[in-house]
Amino acid sequence: MEALRKKIPLTLPQNSIKIIRIIAALLLLALVIVRAIDVAAESQFGADTWLRLSVSGLIIGGMYALIAIGYTLVYGILFMINFAHGEVMMLGTFGGYFVFEAFNAIQVTATDGTQMSFLNANPVIAIFLAFLMGMTIAALSGYFLEKIAYRPLRGAPRLVPLISAIGASIFLQNAGQLLFGPQRRQYVNPVVLDRGIGWNLELSGSTVVLTYTGIFSLVLSAILMVGLYLLVQRTKLGRAMRAVAQDKKTAALMGINVDQIISRTFVISGALAGAAGVMWGIHNGLFNYFVGFLPGIKAFTAAVLGGIGNIPGAMVGGLFLGIVESLGPAVLGIDFQLKDVIAFSILILVLIFRPSGILGEALSEEKV
């Protein structure tokens, strides 16, 4: 094959398209750099602003990464965009919210005799249970989603499960709206995790607050990511998942129950999305039924950015997207309401110029 390719010279059109593409990419890059230097010369923001933006980007990026892992796992195995993944995250957010609300309503007497809510008396238990609840609900919804909407479509043309996924996404979103109402709700955090307070850093004359909620989210998402990586690399289930992702037929011949592995993949990715959802609620506070839509699409962007099918890629992509989205408006000197435009533009540019992502795709050949 290689010899054959060497003999036949590349035809002109293909070659010229490649060259045009490279030139366009370089031009775009130059444009962005020139603009960034221009803006930097004005030095509108001090070091404190940059630090604040990077930290908040990193925190959001950790959540994107958790959701992106779900996309990448499913895409690696089924070669399908699980469009309803953002809605799974939304259900997780509601799960954690209800646990906090319930514990906030229970009054207990503390050791020093004062009345306080269970939430503030035992914050560790409350937070643990909130995450457990959010992850369980999201994992269950992921499981049933696969069983009801995707499993009957195994082997159908590729657009069919995607349309089914879009339908499931619309259904879950509207079910959330009808069940819980369209109004925005606020997470009641335990006092130790109050929003807005944290460690104060003095930097160039002003203070930067590293919020406890943010640090907590970042650490927890790092722990979950490491846990997932170990699960996939070290356990029997992980090995089976990798085998199914590589080649379903051969995996089945080796005695792996493919359907079961796919189900478990959905459970795992749902649980991660649920954790991200609870973090989202704890860190940002306000949420409603629509909370999963934008993070869902952006996390998919992150998964593509890192190379779809590639788990470390999804993590890198998530953090990268979070930081770029947060710093982008400041670097380019544009309005902060345009940060979604930056995220979507990155998605489009990556898909046009480097569809295999930063760390490269990890898909088996039958799928590409």
Next chain:
Amino acid sequence: MNKQSLQKSAASGLVFGIIVIFLALIGFTVVFSGLIQKVLGQSLGVGQIPRIGNFFIFLGFLGIWNGWRAARQDSHESLTLPKVLLRAFVAGLSAGVLVMVYAVVVGGLDARGVDMRTYLSMLSSDSIKFFLFNQSVAMGGLIHVGFSTLMAVVGGLLAFGSEKSQEQVKATRTKVQNWSQRTWLGKVQGNPYVSYVLMGVVLLLLVLLPRTWGAYWNYVMGTVGIYVLLGLGLNIIVGLSGQLVLGYVAFFAIGAYTFALTTSPEPHNLVWNFWIALAVSVVAAALSGVLIGLPILRLRGDYLAIVTLGFGEIIRILLKSDLLKDFTMGPRGVRNIAGPTLFGRSFTSDVDYMYIIILAVLLSVFLAKRWQESSIGRAWLSISQDETVAQATGVDTYKYKLLALSLGAAFAGLGGALFASRNQFTGPEDHALMVSINVLCLVIVGGMGSIPGIVLGAFVLKGLPEILRELESYRLLVFGALLVVMMIIRPEGLWPARRPKLERPVEPDQEPAAVAITVGGKQ
């Protein structure tokens, strides 16, 4: 009478129980009972709770369905009466018990004075009492169990009866078919003039109806017509050439805003003629289709979907942002958009708009049909079935995909311009992602690639919710479920496309060169 079949019945009963509970949680039970009451000809005020009897009809329908499904869980075996009764009983009982548990929990909380609407927005005290048939908590729960079991048994009996009478039904059907073919019906069906007469009747209706049915219906049907336009355009992209585009609203927005900015006095003071502006917006939308398509059409299917979704969102956010405020008026939107004029007379009444929309729809249907049946249509068909094979047989896939995108975008531009002109206003929120999703739904529900299917889909998705106002808030929920269900049981749509029969039939003894003429990949 094995254990497994009873387990299956119980499981299916539990699923029905969950469905009933879900419908109660989203308030559908009350709304649908009210709808039944209206259909039965009794009036019902806004916000009034319907009568309990209608709730029984609703529950009875679900119960019968539950029993029917439980009885016919395996289509291969022949049914016996005790088997059917036992299965239906088990299914009905398990559904009823589950619903009773829910009713007791919710009713008990309500009786204690807990306001559940803080968390579950549809559970008002009235609707909970309605769910308990205005009885006490225990009594209501027991009625649920009893009624569910009873109706499931009825459903099982019905299934049994229909199974036994199936032979007769089949015989009657063939008899009717034979009769209709022998008599005038058969002759009429084969006659080409009949379709001309039908077309004439439809045209006459299209001319007469807008004059007679008033402003409200003109508004509703005008919306349906615009969605038919959008559906026809997206059908070219998704149905014919097989490229899933989720950001179709971008072209709609470009059409609407081009029209608005060239005819409105406010941001730029370009008060162009309606017809020139209309043509310009169609061209602008088509050009934007080419420009957006150039870099992205080489992507594989699902990436294309996400990228176009991104484009749609980018355009909406840009229209809304302060960045383009001087150019597009930002979130306020553009007002005072011009209406149509001809020979100095302005045509801005609802009837005139209806006629313009009907003309646009007829023109678009004609064009879409001609394209579909031409060589371009066959190239699209081959691309949608297997791109590699299409390329190998000499179809320039990139060119034809680009053509499909720009033609589809042109339809969206026309629809957007008419929409903006009719409302005399357009703003960024007119162009949310939901428009794309709605149009995609109507294309898929109607039948991908089928023009009558698109028209039917537009009526079902935009017309029906206007008629059934009560169900408005459940519209998207139902469409979401419908998309999933349709993909599973009927992916070809309500009115599936028929393959054009213009291709030469392949005779067994023909030479192989003739075989290559028929386009199409693997079946």
